[in-house]
Amino acid sequence: MDTKRDMQQKNPWHRKLIVILTILFIVGIIVIVSTAIIQNKPLPQKMKYGIVLDAGSSHTSLYIYKWPAEKENDTGVVQQHHACNVKGPGISSYSAKTDNAGKSLSECMDLAKTSIPDVRHSETPVYLGATAGMRLLREQDDMASENVLTSVANTLRSYPFKYEGARIITGQEEGAYGWITVNYLQGNFQKNSRFFGPFQDTQASVTLGALDLGGASTQITFVPQEEIESEENSLHFRLYGKDYNVYTHSFLCYGKDQALNLTVAINLKIDEPDNVQENPCFHVGYSKTISLKNLYKSPCTAKQKKNLRMDSVVLNGTGNASKCRENVLKIFNFSDCTSSSCSFNGIYQPHIYGSFGAFSAYYFVMQFLNLTTHHETSLAKVKEKMEYFCSTPWASVKQRFPTVKEKYLSEYCFSGNYIITLLENGYSFTEDNWNTITFIKKIGNSDAGWTLGYMLNLTNMIPAEAPSSPPLPYGGYVAIMVIFSLLLLALCTIGYIFFGKPACNSQKHII
Numbered sequence: 001m002d003t004k005r006d007m008q009q010k011n012p013w014h015r016k017l018i019v020i021l022t023i024l025f026i027v028g029i030i031v032i033v034s035t036a037i038i039q040n041k042p043l044p045q046k047m048k049y050g051i052v053l054d055a056g057s058s059h060t061s062l063y064i065y066k067w068p069a070e071k072e073n074d075t076g077v078v079q080q081h082h083a084c085n086v087k088g089p090g091i092s093s094y095s096a097k098t099d100n101a102g103k104s105l106s107e108c109m110d111l112a113k114t115s116i117p118d119v120r121h122s123e124t125p126v127y128l129g130a131t132a133g134m135r136l137l138r139e140q141d142d143m144a145s146e147n148v149l150t151s152v153a154n155t156l157r158s159y160p161f162k163y164e165g166a167r168i169i170t171g172q173e174e175g176a177y178g179w180i181t182v183n184y185l186q187g188n189f190q191k192n193s194r195f196f197g198p199f200q201d202t203q204a205s206v207t208l209g210a211l212d213l214g215g216a217s218t219q220i221t222f223v224p225q226e227e228i229e230s231e232e233n234s235l236h237f238r239l240y241g242k243d244y245n246v247y248t249h250s251f252l253c254y255g256k257d258q259a260l261n262l263t264v265a266i267n268l269k270i271d272e273p274d275n276v277q278e279n280p281c282f283h284v285g286y287s288k289t290i291s292l293k294n295l296y297k298s299p300c301t302a303k304q305k306k307n308l309r310m311d312s313v314v315l316n317g318t319g320n321a322s323k324c325r326e327n328v329l330k331i332f333n334f335s336d337c338t339s340s341s342c343s344f345n346g347i348y349q350p351h352i353y354g355s356f357g358a359f360s361a362y363y364f365v366m367q368f369l370n371l372t373t374h375h376e377t378s379l380a381k382v383k384e385k386m387e388y389f390c391s392t393p394w395a396s397v398k399q400r401f402p403t404v405k406e407k408y409l410s411e412y413c414f415s416g417n418y419i420i421t422l423l424e425n426g427y428s429f430t431e432d433n434w435n436t437i438t439f440i441k442k443i444g445n446s447d448a449g450w451t452l453g454y455m456l457n458l459t460n461m462i463p464a465e466a467p468s469s470p471p472l473p474y475g476g477y478v479a480i481m482v483i484f485s486l487l488l489l490a491l492c493t494i495g496y497i498f499f500g501k502p503a504c505n506s507q508k509h510i511i
């Protein structure tokens with residue numbers, strides 16, 4: 001005590017020092033707090049954009065994606081900014097007037113020009129991917145498919161964006177990118193994928209299988225439990241430091257429009273009386289005349305061509321769901337499997353495993369039929385509802401849904417039964433795992449489909465390795481630095497007050 005008093009008497013200026021230290025301390029706190037406030041203020045972020053056109057068999061859609069430039073490689077940051085449906089049919093329908101294929105895209109491309117800021121135009125990539133409609137046209141008429149692609153490429157090149165190509169993507173790509181899209185949007189690649197020194201977990205995280213139903217082809221893609229037997233059906237990905245072995249297959253001609261033609265063609269009898277076919281997949285009172293030239297035009301039905309004297313056939317609806325599925329079943333071949341397990345037509349498929357997201361026409365059809373809430377709807381219940389819907393006379397159906405496009409409305413009975421047959425008999429889903437299928441349109445703000453995955457891949461936005469991150473989050477780092485600086489400051493002050501010399505200033509010791 002005496003020593004302390006002596007020191008205080010010997011050093012009358014110590015009070016001044018304490019005042020100075022206190023002022024410094026307060027100023028320090030003010031600086032730290034204001035820095036933290038300024039730092040947390042969201043600074044205007046530079047956004048980047050990308051355009052992908054999905055040129056499907058029935059129609060073309062344009063998608064604009066956007067993401068913050070600084071976070072390019074973080075998973076889950078790319079979002080759908082805008083979507084535009086091209087008016088008119090798919091580009092493959094312009095085989096006779098190929099110039100019009102490109103023209104049809106102008107309206108949506110003009111919209112893209114206004115919805116993306118001018119300064120970003122020249123760095124915005126634009127891609128067009130054509131799917132099964134163009135695959136079929138290429139089989140039928142290679143020259144025509146080339147001309148269609150040239151026409152759309154010319155239109156896309158005439159815009160101020162960075163043109164990156166217009167091509168027919170393979171069925172395997174379509175399946176793969178659909179799978180990447182849904183899992184990216186679900187954040188499945190993000191989970192536990194950060195790099196924590198030597199403790200990185202390379203075990204692939206749980207993923208969602210992807211079921212895509214188009215008009216001309218359909219894709220199934222998932223990570224199976226067993227090893228994949230066939231190389232042509234397997235995809236190997238390393239994403240954010242994890243390995244994925246994915247099974248995929250695309251069935252050309254098994255999209256719902258081609259499947260309907262195939263079902264009609266297979267069930268057509270040579271001795272059809274009065275050129276009339278009783279069709280259980282259409283409602284009672286519905287009747288439709290189809291030209292046989294059109295029916296057999298596609299490579300999907302060409303093999304079914306029979307020697308018929310008539311040139312058209314009248315389809316008369318009889319509205320019977322179970323009979324409809326019997327007819328649909330004839331387009332699947334369940335013999336000739338040379339692998340340990342197959343879906344159909346001799347195609348290898350491992351056992352169904354995990355959960356699935358079913359999008360595109362799966363969603364449109366099941367949504368219309370009110371069959372998307374699988375938690376309450378068993379497979380038996382779905383069949384029961386289809387029985388009821390198909391047996392409803394066409395006049396009542398039309399009356400109940402006056403605003404629905406007649407083409408779609410008349411085909412929902414077929415489409416619903418086709419989806420059940422494809423999932424149950426084709427892919428071997430059962431009553432037990434029916435509820436693992438979720439029918440989805442969007443995840444967050446973005447549509448489920450192959451386009452986002454395609455762009456992520458072509459712009460190298462999914463790194464193979466997880467980005468390394470510091471062991472502490474930024475907030476934790478700042479907090480520790482501040483607390484320990486204050487502690488040190490306090491120690492110095494206490495040291496000085498009690499021992500008369502600053503404990504933290506070694507220079508004083510030397511003197």
Ligand SMILES: O=c1[nH]cnc2c1ncn2[C@@H]1O[C@H](COP(=O)(O)OP(=O)(O)O)[C@@H](O)[C@H]1O
Pocket residue numbers: 055056057058059090131132133213214215216217218255256257360361364365408
């Ligand atoms: O609102 C709808 N209701 C029913 N079906 C729809 C609706 N909108 C689109 N579709 C169908 O979805 C399918 C989309 O196929 P897409 O044109 O993508 O062909 P692709 O993927 O085989 O090339 C087509 O069969 C189309 O008729």
Ligand SMILES: [Ca+2]
Pocket residue numbers: 056057131213214215360
């Ligand atoms: Ca499609």
